[in-house]
Amino acid sequence: MTAMQQPGKLIDKFGRHIDYIRLSVTDRCDFRCVYCMTEDMQFLPRKQILSLEELYRVARVFTELGVKKIRLTGGEPMVRNNVMSLIEKLGALPGLEELLLTTNGAQLDKYAAPLKAAGVKRINISLDSLDAKRFKRISRVGKLERVLAGIDAAKAAGFERIRLNAVVMRGYNDDEVVALTDYAVERDIDIAFIEEMPLGEASDHDREQTTCSNDWVRGIIAEAYQLTDVTAKTAGPSRYVRIEGKNSRIGFISPVTHNFCADCNRVRVTVEGRLLLCLGNEHSIDLRAILRDRQLGEDDLKQAIIASMDIKPERHYFYDKDYQQPVRLMNMTGG
Numbered sequence: 001m002t003a004m005q006q007p008g009k010l011i012d013k014f015g016r017h018i019d020y021i022r023l024s025v026t027d028r029c030d031f032r033c034v035y036c037m038t039e040d041m042q043f044l045p046r047k048q049i050l051s052l053e054e055l056y057r058v059a060r061v062f063t064e065l066g067v068k069k070i071r072l073t074g075g076e077p078m079v080r081n082n083v084m085s086l087i088e089k090l091g092a093l094p095g096l097e098e099l100l101l102t103t104n105g106a107q108l109d110k111y112a113a114p115l116k117a118a119g120v121k122r123i124n125i126s127l128d129s130l131d132a133k134r135f136k137r138i139s140r141v142g143k144l145e146r147v148l149a150g151i152d153a154a155k156a157a158g159f160e161r162i163r164l165n166a167v168v169m170r171g172y173n174d175d176e177v178v179a180l181t182d183y184a185v186e187r188d189i190d191i192a193f194i195e196e197m198p199l200g201e202a203s204d205h206d207r208e209q210t211t212c213s214n215d216w217v218r219g220i221i222a223e224a225y226q227l228t229d230v231t232a233k234t235a236g237p238s239r240y241v242r243i244e245g246k247n248s249r250i251g252f253i254s255p256v257t258h259n260f261c262a263d264c265n266r267v268r269v270t271v272e273g274r275l276l277l278c279l280g281n282e283h284s285i286d287l288r289a290i291l292r293d294r295q296l297g298e299d300d301l302k303q304a305i306i307a308s309m310d311i312k313p314e315r316h317y318f319y320d321k322d323y324q325q326p327v328r329l330m331n332m333t334g335g
Contacts, residue, residue, distance in 0.1 A: 009066040010305065012312040020069040020266040021062050025055060025083055027271050029076040031104050032140035033128070035167050035196050039140060049271045052086045054291050058269055061301050063095045071100040075271070078107035084114055091119020098122065102165070106142065108150030112157040123154055124192075127164045129173045130183060138172055155187060163190040163251070168217055169210040177220045185225075185248045192238050192251030193217045214252040221250060237264075255279070261315035267308075275305065277312040285311075 010018035028043050029036075050058070059070055070090060077083060091099050098121050105125040108115075115123070127147060129135040135144040154162050166173070166180050173180075177193070184191035196211045218241070221227065230240040230249065238251035261278075268276040273288025285308045290296050 010309055012309040014312075014314055016264055016312075017066075018265055018267055018309065018312075019067050020071070021059075021067050022071045022073050022266060022268045023055065023059060024073045024075065024269060024271040025052075025077045025086065026075040026080040028079055029074055029104065030079055030106055031076065031142040033104075033126075033142075033167075034138055034140065034172075035169065044272055050273045050288060050291070052080075052082065054273070054288070055086055055271075056089050057291060057298075057301070058273075058287060059090055059096075060093060061298060061305065063093050065302060065305060068095070068097040069100065070096060070098070071102060073102050073268075076104050076107070077101060078103055078111055084111070084118065087115065087120065088118045100124070102126075103150075104139075104142065105147040105150035105154075109146070109153045112150065112153035112159075116157040116159055121159065122161045122163070123159050124163045124165050125151055125154065126166075127151070127180065127183075128166050128168075129176055130179055131176070134173060134176075138169075151187070151189075155189070161190060163192055165192050165194055167194045167196050168212040169196055170212050171210060174212055177217055178224045181221055181225070181250060184250075185243060185246050188247045190240075190249045190251060192253055194253040195256045211256060213256070214254040218252060267312070275308055277308060278315075281313045283311045283313050284308075 012018065027049070032039055032041065062070070070093075072087065072090075074080075080086075087099070087101075090096070099119050100122045101115060101120050102124040103126070105127070108123075108125070112123075125147070128138045129144070132144040135142060135147075151162070151164075164180070164184050166177075168174055168177060181191060193214055195214055218227070225246075226244040227241040227250070228244065230242055237253050237255070239254070240249040240251045242249055264278075268279065269287065270276055273286060273291060274284045275287050277283040285304055287301065287304065290301050290304055293300075
């Protein structure tokens with residue numbers, strides 16, 4: 001245990017308390033969004049990905065180390081075979097305060113109610129366009145009507161909060177900022193605008209040409225709505241504003257233009273069992289090797305996670321020309 005560590009807590013060498021993990025349950029997806037994947041994706045062989053039982057072990061150990069919040073990611077989590085059995089077990093974990101999900105929404109007409117019953121409290125749904133042709137251009141294969149039906153199903157299921165996630169890209173959907181905001185406000189749900197991150201090589205566009213800053217996005221919204229900053233911080237990287245007289249919050253996730261690393265409280269576990277200490281760096285340890293070594297047990301897994309805090313970097317360096325950027329795509333990172 002390092003000098004920074006306290007029993008039952010994960011604290012890195014910069015004094016940041018890690019109480020939130022993003023747990024990827026698959027690298028596969030039924031969409032091929034241009035900012036997340038290449039068109040001709042090669043997915044991991046089954047033997048390389050963690051089993052549902054291994055994913056549960058990882059989650060349980062993290063909660064025993066003080067993690068209070070788990071967000072399930074992918075790929076698309078709901079395409080993983082029998083994933084609901086894992087979600088039901090995670091929802092019953094002692095000490096876990098919030099079980100969350102990020103999804104493309106296409107499966108929610110079937111799964112929204114079971115997810116709520118299993119203990120998922122909040123859900124994020126990707127929605128990058130309200131135009132069916134544009135939506136297909138961005139997702140390559142997705143159908144807008146499936147996602148809109150999924151949003152309706154999530155509303156009916158009664159989650160504590162629903163948030164839409166929109167990646168704004170110049171030349172793709174930058175003229176839909178207000179329309180997407182209107183859609184969320186009319187339904188009393190939140191929306192977050194996310195700057196496109198330079199993870200992996202996009203196969204059909206130059207990210208430096210398409211990335212829209214959230215300062216610009218906020219300015220566009222401010223022309224249509226009166227915005228008030230929310231002073232309270234959330235557990236994630238979003239910085240929220242409220243609309244006068246409305247229940248919806250508008251969030252801005254700005255990894256490119258407004259570095260939010262100083263108060264980072266999270267790590268990622270990829271579906272191949274890589275504990276990724278930073279979204280924008282390759283610092284990691286191999287949990288799968290520990291999970292599959294019969295001579296190692298839970299204490300070894302805990303000690304490896306605790307030791308990893310010493311290699312969590314201070315920050316990422318997106319678009320720093322002197323820094324080697326990660327080559328992994330977002331579906332391999334765990335959205």
